[in-house]
Amino acid sequence: MKPDCHLSALASIMPNETTALYNSEQVYAMEQAWFAQGHDSFGLMQQAAWQMAQYIQKAHEQKCATASINGTPARRHRYQQRASIWVGKGNNGGDGWLLAHYLQRMGWQVQVVTVGFSKDDLETDSSKIQDTDINSATSISDAESAKQIALAKGCRYKRFEEMCAEWDASPDIDADASTWQASGYAVDADVYIDAIFGIGLDRAPAGIYQSAIYRFNQLAKCYKPFVIAVDIPSGLVAATGEVFAGAAIQADMTLCLVARKFGLHTKDGMDYSGQVVDIALIPYALEDNALKPVAKLVTSAYALTPRQQNSYKGSYGHVLIIGGNRVDGSQGMGGAAILSASSAMATGAGKITVACHEAFHAALLTSLPDAMTINLHDADGVMQLLKGASVIAIGMGLGRDDKAKKLFVCYLKAAITEKKPIVIDADGLYHLADLHKEHHPLIAALQQHSAHHSVCLTPHSGEAAKLLGMEVSQVESDRLAAIRQCATDYGGDWVLKGAGSLVLEQREQQAQIYVCAAGNAGMATAGMGDVLSGLIAGLLAQKDLIRESRGLQQAVLLHGMAGDMLINQTDKTALLIGQRGLQAQDMPAAIRHVMQELTVSDDSW
Structure with missing residues (x-):
């Protein structure tokens, strides 16, 4: 059982509440300081x-x-x-x-x-x-x-x-x-x-x-x-x-x-x-x-302001998702890009464009007729779209071969040049690890970029191990140390996914780590990471994640809350599924429900 993250009354909680978390040495130090006072x-x-x-x-x-x-x-x-x-x-x-x-x-x-x-x-x-x-x-x-x-x-x-x-x-x-x-x-x-x-x-x-x-x-x-x-x-x-x-x-x-x-x-x-x-x-x-504290436990979400009547789709940002490749005639992973786009749309982002392999365009438009598509391998077309996008999310189903790596380098470099917020996940993290091993100048460029623009990286333990050049068991034995090292080596804000996901946000050269109290074991299924990446991108596009206040931890919390809503019988929603059988494609509807619950009429922050 974990701290309550129920949707009821969430909209009235401002700012979000956190609980300080400490390690053993710090607790002993507190006790000694107390004893020193007599x-x-x-x-x-x-x-x-x-x-x-x-x-x-x-x-x-x-x-x-x-x-x-x-x-x-x-x-x-x-x-x-x-x-x-x-x-x-x-x-x-x-x-x-x-x-x-x-x-x-x-x-x-x-x-x-x-x-x-x-x-x-x-x-x-x-x-x-x-x-x-x-x-x-x-x-x-x-x-x-x-x-x-x-x-x-x-x-x-x-x-x-x-x-x-x-x-x-x-x-x-x-x-x-x-x-x-x-x-x-x-x-x-x-x-x-x-x-x-x-x-x-x-x-x-x-x-x-x-x-x-x-x-x-x-x-x-x-x-x-x-x-x-x-x-x-x-x-x-x-x-x-x-x-x-x-x-x-x-x-x-x-x-x-x-x-x-x-x-x-x-x-x-x-x-x-x-x-x-x-x-x-x-x-x-x-x-x-x-x-x-070594970390802060996040149990409640910030309220979201309602939309202005005098607005249009451009008011809520344009998300460009780059992924969903088909490598050497294989079936590929078009579903990763579709899931990411679907969750970005569920947050309320104004426009979604998916740069994926043309073999997946029909499937994507069947699933998401609201989205736009472009051929992943049309570099000139993607680069032109990238200039007008509000945020770039790259890596979901991109593939890990040399051709995919060249695409990753090309589009990541362009995103940095155009000073865009960036979300990197899945195969993008795999390529990033290789670039770090090669001492590629793009790593230093990404670090510099992250000092002024949002860069969000979202590995699970296996991907973190690849990024750090260590075994998965080493990451799991000290997740705090692992996420800190990721931030040191690559820059940016990080999510280390897992039970009690860790979030590291860098502010003025200081790192703050959060533990997400929401989420459940039903979310341990294929595609959940793609959903999270799209959710982060959608919130960034709408400027609902602000580095100085509502940071990356809020996106991770919303993701967990949506998953909890799908298994929580106390909420009595028609969306109830349960942990067994929970699928990533169930999440967008729950995300929309969470977003609605968090939106209040009072625009004070």
């Missing part, structure tokens, strides 16, 4: 646990009330709510121990499941707690203080290792969770809480920890509790959103402490984090110690 680290842990307990209590009450209103049968008939809290040995586990104490004090039946603890680790040591109450800490570690307080207050616990023994084996990866048994209510609970690992994890969980994560997920799948992760799902890397070998807790909700973590909103984080809820603890900006 605040206590254990006090922060207590505050975090107390606020989480309060939130869980209210959320559970609301869930029960909603179920009662809807006539949903209660899962169980009992007087006390039950929580199973799985803790590791670090500070994240300390949060879990204190959370257990507070929930127990609120009347919950609580059982802690310890992971990686020996029997000696769980002995109550009166010497450690004699001066420790809920409002003070001793010289021992915060996690140890939290554990000793919870034990002293009578919180029940069970060692995971002992549970495995009761299940009559070390964890069997093929076991059926419904056959597992455990004493007490370690598995039979309303809420499962994950406090095994925190944001310091930078490698794959191994041994007993990997086993615990697997068992946790399998038990949750069987017993269907509500799963809450403390700060971050165990196994998810906060800095990158990566999960190693599928070993991470599958959460329904993540209670995020101190500051929002980048990894929760991109890559695997999209599948493992569930709904992300901020638990406010300390100010994000500590006066002079304020840290610039």
Whole structure:
């Protein structure tokens, strides 16, 4: 689940809202700055646990009330709510121990499941707690203080290792969770809480920890509790959103402490984090110690102004799409150019011309009778059209042979000479990578051009790897670094497509990175990138993307919102399709709907 990007009320949101995202090192720096002001680290842990307990209590009450209103049968008939809290040995586990104490004090039946603890680790040591109450800490570690307080207050616990023994084996990866048994209510609970690992994890969980994560997920799948992760799902890397070998807790909700973590909103984080809820603890900006976030999460769109009655098609720009080639007698990729043109038209661009192979002209005009066509290989004709175009989008289905490369160089050079906004995608990115490898002067020209004119490049991870001369796995392991390097090497504004697409916008020699909160797995299908390229070009043509305010991230957000509208049953539109079977050709109708929802009568910005 991701932040809400519903269409209702979007038109009233001005300017768009963003949430700052940070990496692990920045969060640690925030905490240290807070402690340097005289605040206590254990006090922060207590505050975090107390606020989480309060939130869980209210959320559970609301869930029960909603179920009662809807006539949903209660899962169980009992007087006390039950929580199973799985803790590791670090500070994240300390949060879990204190959370257990507070929930127990609120009347919950609580059982802690310890992971990686020996029997000696769980002995109550009166010497450690004699001066420790809920409002003070001793010289021992915060996690140890939290554990000793919870034990002293009578919180029940069970060692995971002992549970495995009761299940009559070390964890069997093929076991059926419904056959597992455990004493007490370690598995039979309303809420499962994950406090095994925190944001310091930078490698794959191994041994007993990997086993615990697997068992946790399998038990949750069987017993269907509500799963809450403390700060971050165990196994998810906060800095990158990566999960190693599928070993991470599958959460329904993540209670995020101190500051929002980048990894929760991109890559695997999209599948493992569930709904992300901020638990406010300390100010994000500590006066002079304020840290610039690594990215900003974009969840809402700018409103669009209505059109003036006294206008004509020329008022809304002319998009020239260059692509849709047929190489050496093959069938080619005319559909890429058609999809791109269709989405540009859906944004409301005044005129669309597609420079494609003449073999596709009939198909294009059948699909889009509003569009104009010209032969891709008619260089003189295309160059003449290019001079009058508002924006050039190049690369979609262009082909990758030498002839296509010559066309790309010719038309890109002309677009730069004519000082046009440019969108480059697909095969255009392939040729751009070759030019960079050859140290072609067109790369430097593109960098200079991008300093004064919009240049938008939209690779997926495979194309980014080609552009950077590395493996796809290297791009995926650090998408932030990859998009920054793309901007350094080529100039321009960038979209690194994928789950939680990244957008980099360059302003006055400074780069700002955004994460798009919209979009879904149904959009992982052929042609979606072509649709995005046309959408960007259409908005640029109408001057709806302004570098100083409404930037490229808005186009990516609109693209994701259109895709979400097609699968979101709450919108109750006739366009509803669902993730399976969603096709790129479904998108233009949804884009038109989104554009209409965002258009308001008030022309103030």
